[in-house]
Amino acid sequence: xxxxxxxxxxxxxxxxxxxxxxxxxxxxxxxxxxxxxxxxxxxxxxxxxxxxxxxxxxxxxxxxxxxxxxxxxxxxxxxxxxxxxxxxxxxxxxxxxxxxxxxxxxxxxxxxxxxxxxxxxxxxxxxxxxxxxxxxxxxxxxxxxxxxxxxxxxxxxxxxxxxxxxxxxxxxxxxxxxxxxxxxxxxx
Numbered sequence: 001x002x003x004x005x006x007x008x009x010x011x012x013x014x015x016x017x018x019x020x021x022x023x024x025x026x027x028x029x030x031x032x033x034x035x036x037x038x039x040x041x042x043x044x045x046x047x048x049x050x051x052x053x054x055x056x057x058x059x060x061x062x063x064x065x066x067x068x069x070x071x072x073x074x075x076x077x078x079x080x081x082x083x084x085x086x087x088x089x090x091x092x093x094x095x096x097x098x099x100x101x102x103x104x105x106x107x108x109x110x111x112x113x114x115x116x117x118x119x120x121x122x123x124x125x126x127x128x129x130x131x132x133x134x135x136x137x138x139x140x141x142x143x144x145x146x147x148x149x150x151x152x153x154x155x156x157x158x159x160x161x162x163x164x165x166x167x168x169x170x171x172x173x174x175x176x177x178x179x180x181x182x183x184x185x186x187x188x
Contacts, residue, residue, distance in 0.1 A: 082119035098141035
């Protein structure tokens, strides 16, 4: 069993002191609005995506260090269906992170609901696939987290954080882990 892992789900959660930050992209590193916003929060320019193009094309993900933070690009928009790209590339990136961390906890992770923009994936499906990948990384690679921040973009269809919390609570319960799932509302 994992202990003391908290999964926070919130709308546009800020990036603050996270050990790993995930960003979705297409297979050539085209910067979308979310990419640009995340890179700005990290103090990086758009050129960092250009620097990762070959790695993204070859592996479907790219991991690099920026100060104390691992920045992880995940290809979600490619010739493959979005769900397939997200699942395969997230799992490969998590395995890479597990190797880099050598079994230590990656304490704080920020992960947006990937594939929900140009990939047109529903929020609940993105959340389910992402958490499934994180659960699998726990069991297969021994990757430990203290806090996972799942950041949701502004939901145009009225989907609520409570709905996502219920879906993920059930999923985590089924996995046998004792992760705590909570919706977070941040004041402006």
